[in-house]
Amino acid sequence: MDQESFFQRGKSNNKYWFGISINLLFIVFEVICGVFAGSLALVTDAIHNLGDVLGLVIAFVAVILIKRKPTKHHTYGFYNTTILAAFTNSLILVASLAIVIWEAFLRLMNPEDHVDGWIVVIVALTGVAINGLTAYIFHRGSKRDLNEKANYWHFFADALISLCVVFAGFIINFTNWVILDPLVSIFAAVFILFESWRVLCHAFSLVTNGVPDNISxxxxxxxxxxxxxxxxxxxxxxxxxxxxxxxxxxxxxxxxxxxxxxxxxxxxxxxxxxxxxxxxxxxxxxxxxxxxxxxx
CATH class of the missing domain: 3.30.70.1350 (Cation efflux protein, cytoplasmic domain)
Known part of the structure; x- marks a missing residue:
């Protein structure tokens, strides 16, 4: 079964179950690697990834609620839960990126004495694969659904940050320039923050009953x-x-x-x-x- 039919919206919630499951497994893997390598950065990133899963769970709940029929109390049904989910997810993303930037600045001021570059590379490569795949399954829907757009940018951001960390890990292995680790994190986080801010503003506009961007x-x-x-x-x-x-x-x-x-x-x-x-x-x-x- 191809990707489009397996994750087809409306017939199943496979994309959400799949995204939540593989990201939870990655969090467990990252914590184990962090403890084994004595890396606080990896454990901290695992906690950050919990925020990603939380955002995905919120979006999933909204997708379930939107299928409920209108009632005499909720005459429009629960359609606006997808807007609330997109707004909450965008808030989580912007907050997560802000935390990444803050932690990177702290590491710039207090560099680690030693970074095991190969473990960093292995974990980061896994992160690129997991986050990239999760972003991919939400990419098609992101063109017409702000809720899925928020999910897409959430995991695309993590995939890009992980990719930057891969390159930094390789360079650290050969040069021991540990300062590259926080520098690439700041660069990637700031880059994604611009698009994430636009998604957040769009979601806030819809929450406050603004006219959708695609309509004049x-x-x-x-x-x-x-x-x-x-x-x-x-x-x-x-x-x-x-x-x-x-x-x-x-x-x-x-x-x-x-x-x-x-x-x-x-x-x-x-x-x-x-x-x-x-x-x-x-x-x-x-x-x-x-x-x-x-x-x-």
């Missing part, structure tokens, strides 16, 4: 006003129900109320096809009615 409110209004029957648009609200589903509500002022159903159907169908807005709620008003704008 001006373009939506321009499209609706292209209908000859629609004179004015009031109370437009566009927000994300989840990391993949978008909703809109608006009052449309029309000069031909007799065409009510046709206008409603055409506008709703157009919003879904042109802007990929799933949940459309439109209210038509006659031109002679004085609209009372809501507070929000």
């Amino acid at each position: 409110e001006n373009e939506v209004e321009k499209y609706l006003l292209s209908f000859p029957e629609i004179e004015k648009i009031n109370d437009v609200h566009i927000w994300a129900l989840s990391t993949t589903e978008v909703a809109i509500s608006a009052h449309l002022q029309c000069n031909r109320p007799a065409d009510y159903m046709k206008i409603l159907d055409d506008a709703t169908d157009g919003l879904r096809k042109k802007f990929d807005i799933d949940h459309v709620t439109l209210q038509l008003e006659t031109s002679d009615k004085k609209h009372k704008e809501s507070k929000i």
Whole structure:
């Protein structure tokens, strides 16, 4: 069975089970190597990797909750749990990178007397493989789902840091320049931090009911006003129900109320096809009615 069918979203949660399992195994492996080599850095990195697994578990819980049917109390269901998961995961990632940078600075100020470069290389290579594979299985979904995008960047960041550590370990073996270990960690962490910050800002925007980045409110209004029957648009609200589903509500002022159903159907169908807005709620008003704008 190929990667796409095995991890296909909607039919199974294999990608989450797989990611959580192999990363837990890697944490155990890293702790054993750290204790055996007497390396505090490896043990610390294992603790950091626990944060990765926690983020993956949070995302997995959101994927399970999103499948629950709406209730009278949660009329939209639990779709927004994926937004909360993406935001939490992004927070964990940014915090983890900040910790990596801080620890690297501490090691710059107080370099270790001896670093077993070969053990570092072996563990880091394993980390590249595990984190790289985990990032790969979430890469396809990251193009359309912010929750999976957060997962992807989380593990891509770790894979890149591990790759830098591999090169540093090789150089340390031949030169004993132990200062390279924290330097490459800072370089990789800062590089990833820029993209991670964008993901965090995007997730925060969705948490606070911001218009999704792939939709322009001006373009939506321009499209609706292209209908000859629609004179004015009031109370437009566009927000994300989840990391993949978008909703809109608006009052449309029309000069031909007799065409009510046709206008409603055409506008709703157009919003879904042109802007990929799933949940459309439109209210038509006659031109002679004085609209009372809501507070929000």
